[in-house]
Amino acid sequence: MRAEPIMRGLRKAAERPNLYDAAHLSDTWEAMTTELKPPLSHEDAYIEAYRCLLCGGPHNPAPCTVACPADVDVAGFMEAIINGDPVTSAGIIASTNPLGGTCARVCPTEELCEGACVLNLQGQRPVDIARLQRYAMDQAEKVGDLLVPDKAPATGARVAVVGGGPAGMAAASRLAELGHGVEVFDAYSNTGGLVRAAIAPYRQVFDPLPTETSRLLELGVKFHLGAELTPEQVATLRDRYSAVILAIGMGEDSATGTPGSGLPGVWNSLPFIAAIKSGNFPEVGEHVVVVGGGNTAMDVAREAVRLGAAKVTVVYRRTREEMPAFWVEYEEAVEEGVEFAWLTNPIRYEGRGYLERVVCQRMELSEPDQSGRRRPVPLQGEELVVEAGTVVEAIGQRPRTSLLARVEGATFDSGRLVIDPFSGRIGTSAFFGAGDAVNGGATVVEAVRLGKIAAEGAHDFILERSSR
Ligand SMILES: Cc1cc2nc3c(=O)[nH]c(=O)nc-3n(C[C@H](O)[C@H](O)[C@H](O)COP(=O)(O)OP(=O)(O)OC[C@H]3O[C@@H](n4cnc5c(N)ncnc54)[C@H](O)[C@@H]3O)c2cc1C
Structure with a gap:
């Protein structure tokens, strides 16, 4: 299903006489952005969803859901597609994963949900969960449904989120749903962190990040973009916010220090x-x-x-x-x-x-x-x-240790920010960590998982403080 579009893109790249000739730049872009997982038609989506055995139930989630760090109810969203209701399907996905459209494109599903699909045990090809998730999210986007969840009544608390990548976006989404006022700060002029800046264009260029961001805006999240905070500014956020989520990702590339690395090329x-x-x-x-x-x-x-x-x-x-x-x-x-x-x-x-x-x-x-x-x-x-x-x-990224040098209780273990695994909390402070900064660099869906944990941890912390 996947090989032909890739090969077409590659053949185009290989056939170019002069790659940097203006006439060929659009071909390069096409080769670079030819999707590994192109969208499914309505018919193909229905047929593919119908292959799903709809495993699991309320007390025994399906293996694919267990394997999903964002807890997406795969059988639930498949059933809605089979019933001809992709927007409901998208709502099921978005209810646990605010980056459902992005994850459909970039997740290493072979290692996660699709790797756990029971059809593998029957010697069959697993259900194409990624492309069905993409299908559902795309259909919701087409009809303009941002899938904005209901919000809890306003708590009056304000939470700062440093980092507008997947971990920060997931944390902001959950905190806003819980009724908190949320402000996200990011050094980049756009949301999405490494998804926008680094994920291979044959997986995702930018879309559907704008839609995923609009959903946060609808939830009332405020963004301060192009706002690179200093260590001093990060540490003093606590003075103005009830809790602070640190979703700062990892920093620049680690260097090998190989002599001659200053040479052009x-x-x-x-x-x-x-x-x-x-x-x-x-x-x-x-x-x-x-x-x-x-x-x-x-x-x-x-x-x-x-x-x-x-x-x-x-x-x-x-x-x-x-x-x-x-x-x-x-x-x-x-x-x-x-x-x-x-x-x-x-x-x-x-x-x-x-x-x-x-x-x-x-x-x-x-x-x-x-x-x-x-x-x-x-x-x-x-x-x-x-x-x-x-x-x-390409030997990995350096942790942003110096950015957190003034944050109360922040420590690093082998370059990973140390948190409580159940709440994301940093020591006994009002700071919570999430995403690559915590796991040293993994996947978008892992960052989403950690962002959700940090949001719940900050919520419990705020409630506990307000009930004193
Ligand atoms: C080359 C590459 C390819 C990848 N491909 C995939 C893939 O195909 N699939 C997949 O699932 N994962 C992939 N990943 C991993 C994935 O991108 C990350 O796991 C994910 O983006 C981590 O999210 P995050 O929010 O923790 O960090 P990031 O995405 O890094 O976001 C952190 C944000 O914090 C902001 N920030 C940092 N310091 C400050 C400051 N001082 N002030 C304000 N803002 C600040 C940054 O600007 C950034 O936007 C890839 C990673 C790389 C490097």
């Missing part, structure tokens, strides 16, 4: 992707080398293929077994022609005025380290030189 992953998402495509060499083994590295490699690189190689210092990227991401990258060099680590970038080659060190695996994965160690004397015009380092 050497990129960090986030600026590389941000350039692509804004349509200012980075000019790539014939051979693009991507450093890293996570999902971001897979995205960058697949984006480089779409940019028209003749060859894309991911270099990773361990092996496939230790690589943190999801299997499906790896397999799809291989399907699109990405090559992998295992047990290989760049030690120098070289070139006269521009990157020309990457000098790599061969590695071997020794004893397991703190992460439980076997530690890569250099194989002395085993170097190889890889000709490449572009290298993109």
Whole structure:
């Protein structure tokens, strides 16, 4: 179902004589934005939903719902589609996931709901839950239904949310539903955080973020965009708000510190992707080398293929077994022609005025380290030189520790903001943490889950304070 549109997009990219010629830029954009999970027609949606066994019940949720961090009632929304009522279906989704349209496009469903679908056990293809969720949300959007839930009576309390990405949006949605006055602060001029800035355009460019934001506005949430708060401003929010949610995500790319990384042609992953998402495509060499083994590295490699690189190689210092990227991401990258060099680590970038080659060190695996994965160690004397015009380092992001330096009780463990897992609360303070800042970087739907927990935690905290 999915392979043909991808291949069409890739063929277009490969056929281009001059990628940066203005006449071909629209082709590049088309290749880059050809969706991996295109929308379903009414007929296909009905037929696909009909495959669902509607597992579970009030006291035994279906395996797909159990696997969904946002607790979406999959069987409930499938039944509404079967009954010809996609807007009701969308309402069921939105009632537990305010980013239901985004998640339908970006969730690693193979690892979550679709991976848990009982049809897998019968040797059948799982129900295409992601595309059915997208279908329902799209239909609601088409009829202009923002799916705004009922609001509890106003409590009079005001809550500040720092960060308008998925965690902040989910927290703001829930807090507004509970009757609190909510104000979201974000450094970007738009909502969505990394969804807008980093998620691969062949999954999602911007839509449906504007609709998801409109829903929050309808709920009464106020946004202060383009408002980058200082550590001092974050710490003193407590003086003006009953509670503060910190949904600040992770910071810039971690750097490998490889000598020569100042050469033109050497990129960090986030600026590389941000350039692509804004349509200012980075000019790539014939051979693009991507450093890293996570999902971001897979995205960058697949984006480089779409940019028209003749060859894309991911270099990773361990092996496939230790690589943190999801299997499906790896397999799809291989399907699109990405090559992998295992047990290989760049030690120098070289070139006269521009990157020309990457000098790599061969590695071997020794004893397991703190992460439980076997530690890569250099194989002395085993170097190889890889000709490449572009290298993109994608080895993870740095935590924003300094932003929270003045927040009462804020501590980090291995770069993750420490919270109470049941309430999101930071120590005994009025601050609550959510999203990537807490888990070190995961998925949109995990950020939604943590945003909801922090909102409930802040709500309980406010009620408790007001009943004293
Ligand atoms: C390259 C890449 C690809 C990804 N692809 C996927 C995918 O396909 N599917 C998926 O589910 N997940 C994906 N993810 C992960 C997903 O994007 C994140 O897990 C999710 O966005 C985390 O949400 P968040 O709200 O915690 O943080 P973010 O989305 O990072 O949002 C944090 C917000 O806080 C704001 N902020 C930070 N500091 C300040 C400050 N001082 N003042 C004001 N505002 C501030 C930022 O501007 C930002 O908008 C990807 C991540 C990356 C890096």
